[in-house]
Amino acid sequence: MKLLVLTGLSGAGKSQALKAAEDLGYYCVDNLPPALFPKFIEMVEEAQMPLVALVLDIRSGLFFNELDVAIQTLDKEVDDVTVIYLEADPHVLIQRFKELRRPHPLSSSIAKGIEEEKRRMEPLRARADHIIDTSKMTNYNLKIRLKSILIEERGKLGISVISFGFKNGILEEADLVFDMRFLPNPYYVSELKAKNGLNPETRDYVFGKKKAEDFVAFIVNYMKTFGDDYVAEGKEHLTIGIGCTGGFHRSVAMTERLGEALREAGYGVIVGHRDLGV
Structure with missing residues (x-):
């Protein structure tokens, strides 16, 4: 089984990333609580699903402190794990939140929420196999970039x-x-x-x-x-x-x-x- 973990900052494009994974045949789950990881992995292995993608982010709330430990667990239980971290410049993220008229999940102040989220997400960023800055990317270009990562063979361009x-x-x-x-x-x-x-x-x-x-x-x-x-x-x-x-x-x-x-x-x-x- 190939496991793809999509993570990163709120507003950086994880929803579009999940759609790109779906286009390539991945079974996708958004915002699965880390406590459910062992049972989930057991289920998809029993179902012999070859391609699985998970979105993990700050929305996990009280579960978030478990995320880094959960990914380490996944590394041990699944042979092929790829972590892709999406980020963008703070001013770009602020503009995206304003356009969608949504609050940041961590604070009533979007700027403070982004700052706190970056701090909390740093362990996952350090673990990532690929870091993509979506500041200047359209949704279309992001999907092309992600598909390229997902189809390329290890060691080949x-x-x-x-x-x-x-x-x-x-x-x-x-x-x-x-x-x-x-x-x-x-x-x-x-x-x-x-x-x-x-x-x-x-x-x-x-x-x-x-x-x-x-x-x-x-x-x-x-x-x-x-x-x-x-x-x-x-x-x-x-x-x-x-x-x-x-x-x-x-x-x-x-x-x-x-x-x-x-x-x-x-x-x-x-x-x-x-x-x-x-």
């Missing part, structure tokens, strides 16, 4: 390939950014103007030029040459941003094709399209 449009701003979380505006633009072909890069006709048009496949081969060769060096330096995940003018035609078609080629090369790959919202 996980890769996200995400299309975007430069007119809507650069992809901030990208480690590598490439510009597809050297390719012919389907926007100026009347029958393709309204068909995005997921459409076979648009894709065929974009890859009608040999330069498009040359670019795919270049990236695959780059990863084969340098991918292991990223891992050796402690980087478990790489985000490749593929941009064009609007993030609708060329970058989308290239992202899909590049994802296929990288999977064929043996990498765990997540493909996403920021400005299509998929």
Whole structure:
């Protein structure tokens, strides 16, 4: 059984993280009291559930002092435990609480509640396998990042390939950014103007030029040459941003094709399209 523990600060995105885990087939439980952990683990093992995700946070109230001990217990009882800790800048968290019109679970003052929560959560943060700062992440980008972590094989580099449009701003979380505006633009072909890069006709048009496949081969060769060096330096995940003018035609078609080629090369790959919202 693979056990995923999602934890972190209130307002940092744990609900979205749980949805990402559900999308990948995890059986998800939100806010299970630590005292129930042993019985819960026994039940899911008897049911032979291979993927289980738990959300643990400050809402456990009186049970919270048991959380760190509970995770140590889980480490002993389950062979594969991954802890992901979500956080964000205090001013971002305050704004999120205001938008939702919700009080902080620890204090009537949101700022004081966040400060106290950070103090109490520090042992879990120190135990985390992955720490994700969601301050500048949309819900969509958070789900892409989490899925990348969950699918990557231990010791191998996980890769996200995400299309975007430069007119809507650069992809901030990208480690590598490439510009597809050297390719012919389907926007100026009347029958393709309204068909995005997921459409076979648009894709065929974009890859009608040999330069498009040359670019795919270049990236695959780059990863084969340098991918292991990223891992050796402690980087478990790489985000490749593929941009064009609007993030609708060329970058989308290239992202899909590049994802296929990288999977064929043996990498765990997540493909996403920021400005299509998929």
